[in-house]
Every structure is written in structure tokens, then in C-alpha cells.
Amino acid sequence: MITDLRLLLGPSRAHILTAYVAWTAVYGVLSGVAAALLVPVVEDLASGERDGIGTHLLTLAVVTLAAAVVRYAQTMRGSAAALETLSSMHQRLGDHLVSLPLGWFDSDRTGRLTRVATDGTMMITGIFAHLLAPLVIAVTAPVTVTIALFWYDWRLGLATALCVPVLALAFRFAGRSLARGEAHNHAADVEAGSRVIEFGRHQRVLRAFGRSVHGYRPLEGAIEGQRRTRRRTLGQAVVGLSMSGLAVQLAVTVLVLVLVRLTLDGAIAPAAAVALLALAFRFAGPLADVSEYAGAIRIAAADLRRLTDVLREQAMPEPEVSAPPHRPGRLELDHVTFGYRPETPVLRDFSLTVPPGSVTALVGPSGSGKTTVIRLVSRFWDVQHGAVRVGGADVRDLRTEDLIRQLALVFQDVYLFDDTLEANIRLGQPEATGTELAEAARLAGVDEIVARLPHGWLTQVGEGGVALSGGERQRVSIARALLKRAPIVLLDEATAALDPENERYLRRSFRRLARHSTVLLIAHRLDNVVDADQIVVVHDGRVAETGTHHSLLAAGGAYARLWHARTTGQGWRLTGGPAGGFTGRRAGGR
Numbered sequence: 001m002i003t004d005l006r007l008l009l010g011p012s013r014a015h016i017l018t019a020y021v022a023w024t025a026v027y028g029v030l031s032g033v034a035a036a037l038l039v040p041v042v043e044d045l046a047s048g049e050r051d052g053i054g055t056h057l058l059t060l061a062v063v064t065l066a067a068a069v070v071r072y073a074q075t076m077r078g079s080a081a082a083l084e085t086l087s088s089m090h091q092r093l094g095d096h097l098v099s100l101p102l103g104w105f106d107s108d109r110t111g112r113l114t115r116v117a118t119d120g121t122m123m124i125t126g127i128f129a130h131l132l133a134p135l136v137i138a139v140t141a142p143v144t145v146t147i148a149l150f151w152y153d154w155r156l157g158l159a160t161a162l163c164v165p166v167l168a169l170a171f172r173f174a175g176r177s178l179a180r181g182e183a184h185n186h187a188a189d190v191e192a193g194s195r196v197i198e199f200g201r202h203q204r205v206l207r208a209f210g211r212s213v214h215g216y217r218p219l220e221g222a223i224e225g226q227r228r229t230r231r232r233t234l235g236q237a238v239v240g241l242s243m244s245g246l247a248v249q250l251a252v253t254v255l256v257l258v259l260v261r262l263t264l265d266g267a268i269a270p271a272a273a274v275a276l277l278a279l280a281f282r283f284a285g286p287l288a289d290v291s292e293y294a295g296a297i298r299i300a301a302a303d304l305r306r307l308t309d310v311l312r313e314q315a316m317p318e319p320e321v322s323a324p325p326h327r328p329g330r331l332e333l334d335h336v337t338f339g340y341r342p343e344t345p346v347l348r349d350f351s352l353t354v355p356p357g358s359v360t361a362l363v364g365p366s367g368s369g370k371t372t373v374i375r376l377v378s379r380f381w382d383v384q385h386g387a388v389r390v391g392g393a394d395v396r397d398l399r400t401e402d403l404i405r406q407l408a409l410v411f412q413d414v415y416l417f418d419d420t421l422e423a424n425i426r427l428g429q430p431e432a433t434g435t436e437l438a439e440a441a442r443l444a445g446v447d448e449i450v451a452r453l454p455h456g457w458l459t460q461v462g463e464g465g466v467a468l469s470g471g472e473r474q475r476v477s478i479a480r481a482l483l484k485r486a487p488i489v490l491l492d493e494a495t496a497a498l499d500p501e502n503e504r505y506l507r508r509s510f511r512r513l514a515r516h517s518t519v520l521l522i523a524h525r526l527d528n529v530v531d532a533d534q535i536v537v538v539h540d541g542r543v544a545e546t547g548t549h550h551s552l553l554a555a556g557g558a559y560a561r562l563w564h565a566r567t568t569g570q571g572w573r574l575t576g577g578p579a580g581g582f583t584g585r586r587a588g589g590r
């Protein structure tokens with residue numbers, strides 16, 4: 001737990017935790033010493049030793065006072081450490097997430113991440129408020145008491161020391177069974193939580209098909225699974241906790257028996273035996289506390305581990321300093337082979353060069369790998385073979401900020417943040433002037449949206465941009481790209497048909513983007529590729545054909561078939577033929 005907390009704090013702030021643990025340990029030692037000092041006091045009382053009693057009482061008072069001061073310092077440091085850990089947790093998570101490859105963010109991991117990040121605050125507060133101090137004191141106070149017992153009578157000390165492995169075994173057994181149960185509970189909770197989120201998010205589809213909670217099997221199954229798992233793990237937890245509680249009781253019984261034996265043999269005076277009995281309980285007290293908290297400690301430790309596991313994920317390697325982009329605006333994929341799973345390549349020996357200031361269009365059937373090309377250029381993933389170069393530099397030799405500075409991305413699935421319209425566009429260039437912002441908005445047709453909305457630029461667009469239509473969201477995303485004025489623009493054209501107005505804005509913006517930048521465009525409508533400097537036909541992860549609209553038509557290959565099928569107006573569909581071949585088929589034709 002302490003290792004994970006140190007990782008969460010980071011190397012520069014880890015000393016805050018070390019100081020807190022050290023103060024807690026000192027408090028544990030002092031409380032053990034204070035308990036041990038009762039023995040000579042009781043002995044003095046019984047023997048009527050007036051001089052001794054004064055000295056011992058004074059020592060006891062000093063130790064108790066020191067324990068109180070240390071307790072105060074320890075509590076203050078605990079609050080400071082909790083606050084630091086909380087602020088550091090979100091910061092470090094955020095910093096690390098941006099360095100992870102996008103492949104890491106599958107829906108399963110994102111669901112788990114959401115849970116650990118939201119539960120994290122409660123968990124960290126709980127650890128510092130209730131768990132860490134008892135855990136440290138459960139080590140230092142009993143150790144101090146054991147040393148005191150040794151000092152008083154070695155047989156008593158030996159008996160106490162022999163109890164330690166038994167207790168450790170019992171705690172280990174309890175801890176393991178609790179951890180196992182907790183892992184099952186967590187998996188069941190995540191599954192149920194994900195199903196509830198899915199159920200909420202996709203209400204439109206579910207309602208269209210008349211599904212309520214009761215008719216939605218995945219959610220019902222997950223809730224039932226959660227109930228079954230909880231019932232089963234509760235039984236295991238009770239067994240584990242009873243075992244550790246029993247072990248503590250057993251240790252106390254052993255100590256009492258040894259004490260009685262030594263007293264009966266005359267080795268210990270009866271009055272001292274009473275004080276030593278209290279000391280034996282002081283040995284067992286912190287352990288009993290910890291055994292009581294064992295469930296909470298295990299749960300917190302598991303939550304903490306899940307959180308720090310994210311920080312342990314391998315980040316994308318980045319150079320200290322970026323290689324200089326010696327060919328600005330140039331884009332190149334050099335014999336690239338890549339698969340989301342290395343054993344199933346999506347792009348094979350894929351080569352493509354986009355000269356600076358030119359427009360290249362990627363066309364091809366759905367699933368042929370066009371979007372993957374754009375993702376590799378943006379270094380969302382790293383290639384398995386070959387190289388991707390932006391501005392002449394391998395993307396792996398560029399720091400993320402330097403790579404992203406060269407790119408503007410317009411994706412199909414435009415995501416807008418729950419902020420104002422202006423903030424969403426400024427994302428492309430936060431320091432842009434008002435004039436630049438207005439110009440980008442005018443070209444992309446966002447000014448019309450601004451004029452229509454009640455709060456204009458300051459309208460909140462809602463999470464994901466729900467307050468805007470799909471076409472409007474795309475216009476906002478194009479305005480972002482226009483504002484950024486990056487040397488290279490990557491554009492994934494919307495597959496869904498845009499209405500004529502949105503289409504007009506898209507074309508206008510596109511012409512403006514092409515005037516200043518290199519453009520790599522994924523085209524789903526062939527009208528938009530006629531003027532491209534280069535058309536690359538992608539099929540099954542390979543470059544099937546390359547040329548201009550006219551040269552490809554003259555070649556009479558896959559592109560020409562595609563074009564003719566489209567222009568006959570009878571509909572077409574792409575089917576994978578032999579290497580590089582598509583067939584333009586009439587809809588419904590054989």
C-alpha cells in the first residue's frame with residue numbers, strides 16, 4: 001500500500017508520505033513504551049517504593065506528553081499527505097494517460113478507469129483517515145511491547161514473539177481470502193456498472209425496440225451476477241475475519257497462561273502480573289484493530305493497486321528532443337505493416353508519399369484500412385514494421401506536442417467538450433485573435449450557428465456537443481482545423497450524407513485548408529476526389545492503385561469501375577475482388 005501511495009505521489013513528493021509514516025511509527029513506539037512503563041509503576045506501588053514511583057511516574061508523564069505531541073504532528077502530516085496525494089493522483093493520472101497509446105483505451109479499460117478515478121478520492125481519503133495509521137501502529141506498538149516483555153522476563157518475551165508467526169499466518173490467510181473475494185466483487189461491480197452505463201447511453205435504440213430494464217438481458221444478467229458474487233464472497237470474508245480475530249484471542253490466551261505459570265512459580269510478583277496482563281492486551285489491541293479493518297484495508301489496497309496499475313502502463317516512448325522536421329508539410333508511409341493485434345495486420349507493406357501542399361485522397365472499401373493510415377500518421381499507435389514520417393521526421397523521433405503541432409485532424413466522430421462553442425473552436429489554437437476566430441467561423445459556417453444560438457459564442461454545447469446537430473458539430477471541428485493552420489490536415493470525411501448547406505461549407509473550408517496545407521483526405525464520396533493531386537485506392541490494407549482522377553480512369557482499373565458504377569446512378573457497392581480489384585455492382589444486381 002505504501003509503495004502504491006509513493007507512486008501516486010511521485011518521486012518529488014514521496015517524502016511527505018515517508019514523514020507521515022515515520023511520525024506514526026514513532027507514535028506507535030511511544031504508546032508501547034507508555035504501556036510498558038505501567039509495570040514498574042505498579043511494582044513500586046505494591047512494594048511501597050516511594051522514590052522509584054516518583055521517577056517512573058515522571059518518565060510516564062514525559063512519554064505520554066511526547067506521544068500526544070507526536071500524535072498531533074502525525075495527524076497534521078496525515079492531512080497534508082492526504083491532500084497532496086489527492087491532487088497528485090489526478091494530475092499524474094492525466095499526465096500519464098496522454099502518454100499511453102490510444103489502443104489502450106478500449107471500452108473495458110475506460111470503464112475501469114472511470115471507476116478507479118471516481119472512487120479514488122474516497123479511497124485515498126479513507127486510507128489516510130482510518131487505515132494507514134492503525135496499520136503502522138499495529139506493527140510498531142506490538143514490537144515495542146514485545147521488546148519490553150523480553151526486557152522484563154525473557155520467557156514472556158519469547159512467548160509473545162512465538163505468537164507473531166501464528167498471527168502473521170492467520171492475517172495472511174484472512175487477507176488472501178478477502179482479496180480473492182474483493183477481486184470477484186470488483187469484476188462483478190464493473191460489469192454491472194458498465195451495463196447500466198450502456199443501458200443509459202443507448203436508450204434511443206433500446207426504446208425503439210421496446211426494451212425496459214426487465215427486458216434487457218445483459219443488464220439483468222450483470223445485476224444477478226453481482227448479487228450471486230456478493231453472497232458467495234461474503235461467506236469467504238466472514239471465515240477470513242473470524243480466523244484472524246480468533247488468532248488474536250489465541251495469542252492473548254497464550255500470554256495469559258504463560259503469565260499465570262510464571263506468577264505461580266514465583267518468578268513474577270502478583271502485582272506486576274496484573275500490569276503485565278495489561279501490557280499483553282496492549283500487544284493484542286492494535287492487532288485486533290487491524291483484523292477488524294482487514295476487509296477495508298484489502299479493498300482499499302486493491303483499489304489503490306488498480307489506480308497505480310494505470311501509472312505502471314507502458315507509455316509510448318518519446319525522445320527527449322524532437323528531430324527537426326526538415327521537409328515541412330511532407331507526409332510519408334514507408335513500407336508500413338501494422339495490425340491492432342500484431343498477428344492480424346491491417347496494413348501490409350503500405351507505402352505512400354504526400355508531397356507538401358498537395359491533396360491526396362484515400363478511397364477504398366469499408367474496413368480496407370484508410371482510417372488506420374490517419375491514426376498512424378497521428379501516432380495513435382506505433383507501426384510494427386516500416387516508418388511513418390511527418391515533415392521528414394519519423395513520428396517516433398518527435399515529441400507528441402511537436403507532432404500534433406504539425407497536424408490538424410478532422411474526424412467523422414466529432415467530439416465536442418462540455419464547454420462554450422468558442423472554447424471548443426479555440427481548442428485548435430488557444431491564443432488565436434478574435435479576427436482569426438471570426439474568419440475560421442465564417443469559412444466553416446459556424447457564424448450562422450453562433451447567430452442562431454441564444455448565447456452566441458458563449459452557448460454551452462453540452463457533453464459531446466449534444467446541443468448541436470451532426471452537421472453542425474462537423475462544422476465546428478472544421479473551424480478548429482482552420483484556426484490551427486497546421487502544415488498538414490488529416491480529414492476523415494463524414495460517411496453520412498450531409499445536407500446541402502453543410503456540404504457547401506465543407507467544400508469551402510476544404511478549399512481554404514488545401515490552399516495552406518498538405519491534405520490527406522479519406523473520401524467516401526467520389527465527387528470530392530476529382531480535383532485531388534493524387535488518389536490512392538486502398539484495398540485490404542495495401543495500395544491497389546495510385547494516380548489522378550483522369551489517369552486512373554484511363555487505366556480502367558478498380559477506381560474506373562468504381563467511378564462508372566457511381567456515375568451510372570444505379571448505385572454501387574464495393575466488393576473485395578482479387579488483389580486490388582473492386583467491382584462496381586448495381587444495387588440488387590447479381
Ligand SMILES: Nc1ncnc2c1ncn2[C@@H]1O[C@H](COP(=O)(O)OP(=O)(O)OP(=O)(O)O)[C@@H](O)[C@H]1O
Binds near residue numbers: 369370372373
Ligand atoms: N481499434 C481497433 N481495434 C481492432 N481492430 C480495429 C480497430 N479499428 C479498426 N480495426 C479494424 O481494422 C480494419 C481497418 O479499419 P479502418 O477503420 O482503418 O478501415 P476504413 O477503411 O477506414 O473503414 P471505413 O471506411 O468503414 O471507415 C478493420 O478490419 C477494422 O475492423
